[in-house]
Amino acid sequence: MPFTPPKDSFSGKIFEVGIGRGEKAVTIGGENVMPFHGFEGSAPGKPAVAFEVQDIPPDDWPDTVKEVFKDVSGDPVTWASYCQDSLGADAIALRLAGTHPDRGDISAEQAAETVKKVLDAVKVPLIILGSNHAEKDTAVLVRAAEAAKGTNSVIGKAQEANYKTIAAAAMANGLKLIAMSELDINLSKQLNILITQMGFDKEKLITDPMCSALSYGLEYTYSVMERIKQAALAQNDAVLQPPMLADVGMYVWKVKETQAAEADLPEWGELAGRGIAWEAVTASSFLISGAELLIMRHPAAVSAVKKFIAEFSMEVR
Amino acid sequence: MLIIGEKLSIIAKRVREAMLKRDKGPIQEIAKAQWDAGARMIDANIGPAEDGGEELMQWMVRAIQEAVPSPVCLDTTNAKAIEAGLQVHDNQWGRPLINSTSNDPERFPILELAAKYNSQIIGLTVGKGGLPADAEERCAIAAEIMARAMEYGVPLEDLYLDPLVLQIATSQDHALHVIKAIRMFQELNDPPMKTVVGLSNISNGCPRHVRPIINKHYFALLMYNGLTSAIADAAEMGEVAKTIDIITGKTLYAHSYLEM
Numbered sequence: 257m258p259f260t261p262p263k264d265s266f267s268g269k270i271f272e273v274g275i276g277r278g279e280k281a282v283t284i285g286g287e288n289v290m291p292f293h294g295f296e297g298s299a300p301g302k303p304a305v306a307f308e309v310q311d312i313p314p315d316d317w318p319d320t321v322k323e324v325f326k327d328v329s330g331d332p333v334t335w336a337s338y339c340q341d342s343l344g345a346d347a348i349a350l351r352l353a354g355t356h357p358d359r360g361d362i363s364a365e366q367a368a369e370t371v372k373k374v375l376d377a378v379k380v381p382l383i384i385l386g387s388n389h390a391e392k393d394t395a396v397l398v399r400a401a402e403a404a405k406g407t408n409s410v411i412g413k414a415q416e417a418n419y420k421t422i423a424a425a426a427m428a429n430g431l432k433l434i435a436m437s438e439l440d441i442n443l444s445k446q447l448n449i450l451i452t453q454m455g456f457d458k459e460k461l462i463t464d465p466m467c468s469a470l471s472y473g474l475e476y477t478y479s480v481m482e483r484i485k486q487a488a489l490a491q492n493d494a495v496l497q498p499p500m501l502a503d504v505g506m507y508v509w510k511v512k513e514t515q516a517a518e519a520d521l522p523e524w525g526e527l528a529g530r531g532i533a534w535e536a537v538t539a540s541s542f543l544i545s546g547a548e549l550l551i552m553r554h555p556a557a558v559s560a561v562k563k564f565i566a567e568f569s570m571e572v573r
Numbered sequence: 574m575l576i577i578g579e580k581l582s583i584i585a586k587r588v589r590e591a592m593l594k595r596d597k598g599p600i601q602e603i604a605k606a607q608w609d610a611g612a613r614m615i616d617a618n619i620g621p622a623e624d625g626g627e628e629l630m631q632w633m634v635r636a637i638q639e640a641v642p643s644p645v646c647l648d649t650t651n652a653k654a655i656e657a658g659l660q661v662h663d664n665q666w667g668r669p670l671i672n673s674t675s676n677d678p679e680r681f682p683i684l685e686l687a688a689k690y691n692s693q694i695i696g697l698t699v700g701k702g703g704l705p706a707d708a709e710e711r712c713a714i715a716a717e718i719m720a721r722a723m724e725y726g727v728p729l730e731d732l733y734l735d736p737l738v739l740q741i742a743t744s745q746d747h748a749l750h751v752i753k754a755i756r757m758f759q760e761l762n763d764p765p766m767k768t769v770v771g772l773s774n775i776s777n778g779c780p781r782h783v784r785p786i787i788n789k790h791y792f793a794l795l796m797y798n799g800l801t802s803a804i805a806d807a808a809e810m811g812e813v814a815k816t817i818d819i820i821t822g823k824t825l826y827a828h829s830y831l832e833m
Contacts, residue, residue: 446828453832491824
């Protein structure tokens with residue numbers, strides 16, 4: 257008797273969220289199956305990987321990843337164009353790190369200018385990120401949203417402390433919104449409820465349950481994502497059906513394993529390869545737990561993850 | 574939990590007058606309020622409706638479905654009125670539910686209607702011989718109704734077993750018999766049989782201020798024991814249904830779960 261693999265089917269479905277415009281627009285989500293289980297149902301969109309770019313030079317990045325961008329990272333437009341044209345980025349994530357009060361305190365107006373310039377230069381979808389300073393982000397992201405009006409870009413992150421202003425700005429300017437809560441599934445659901453109660457369409461949300469790096473809490477993010485996916489699909493919980501984001505690069509490239517020299521820790525092996533592997537393994541873990549959108553830094557790690565996506569989506573046998 | 578909005582009953586004076594005058598206003602207002610409070614089916618109870626029941630049921634079904642995108646529970650003992658209602662029911666929001674058949678041979682023709690119109694149907698576990706004494710007797714009657722349903726070509730997943738809730742004020746011991754019957758009904762088939770109760774009957778005859786308290790607590794116990802649906806006031810039961818779904822892990826907790 258031939259073996260028939262059992263199939264799970266679910267009543268719920270992840271919202272299909274389109275980002276960007278024109279030929280380079282990207283669609284994430286839309287699946288009614290667990291990650292990479294397209295054979296059990298339908299999974300029209302594939303996970304997308306955005307390259308992280310900053311408004312200021314990445315002085316705080318370790319050499320392994322700083323070196324790759326040394327010729328372009330002095331200017332966000334050059335940097336973003338390089339990621340699009342030479343590295344084949346699906347999307348660009350522009351982090352307005354320089355607006356943080358401790359890192360230059362760049363004004364909201366100036367940040368909005370940068371957003372405009374990058375938007376003019378690249379065709380792939382743009383993800384506009386604040387500096388993760390809840391108060392400053394309120395001012396910065398409102399101006400940035402205005403600069404991105406009508407481009408169907410993604411903006412974030414809206415958190416409990418500032419979601420009202422940022423969600424309103426996203427709504428007014430036709431943008432998709434990242435809602436981030438801190439590693440707690442109930443708070444994640446609550447934030448999505450609060451944002452939708454403002455009249456924001458839940459089908460334009462992207463959930464960020466907060467990321468972490470391998471060996472630095474990865475399992476927390478992993479379980480929260482897994483549980484959100486189960487609630488979305490098996491319990492058909494509409495509030496939890498937006499696709500999920502894993503902001504991988506910023507967590508990976510500050511842990512010891514991506515920075516400690518081989519001379520100091522020879523048993524850990526070669527530094528550059530170790531860092532790249534750390535980012536690739538962290539990212540691919542979150543694809544398995546259900547992320548549909550990744551933000552990453554190192555091109556070699558991105559290539560590895562893109563290959564992983566292609567193979568697990570059964571495009572390559 | 575499917576709540577079947579119960580407020581459209583001929584027993585209520587305002588509804589009865591609206592029915593007699595064919596005044597859609599109050600009917601649609603009540604249906605809309607039940608829908609907004611979370612009811613996903615509306616009960617249309619027109620009583621025995623011996624005179625003009627067919628036309629009345631059609632008028633009710635149309636009035637309700639003009640106001641809310643909901644299927645209707647056709648609640649009458651008049652088989653002709655049920656058939657008339659089935660003929661005009663718009664199935665685009667879900668199939669109708671007939672209320673009801675039982676183990677009384679006079680009610681068997683209603684099963685034929687369910688098969689003919691591909692409708693769902695409630696099987697009330699009473700027979701010709703009067704009220705069931707306990708959970709076991711309810712189960713025995715349920716088994717007979719199930720056999721009859723299959724004979725008439727009604728799939729068991731379209732049959733909702735109703736253990737018949739009695740008044741706490743006069744039949745206190747039946748409150749627990751009914752809970753036990755809800756548990757036992759589920760064992761009668763795989764997948765488990767669907768169940769339904771006419772919830773507010775539990776507090777019928779009780780003082781007005783006590784009724785919602787009894788209804789809510791009884792509903793919580795029934796839900797915990799696996800009840801699938803209830804003919805009830807959605808405005809009164811919504812928060813109980815949501816809270817029990819949280820406590821039993823059927824939905825994920827969030828601080829504003831009541832507002833969803």
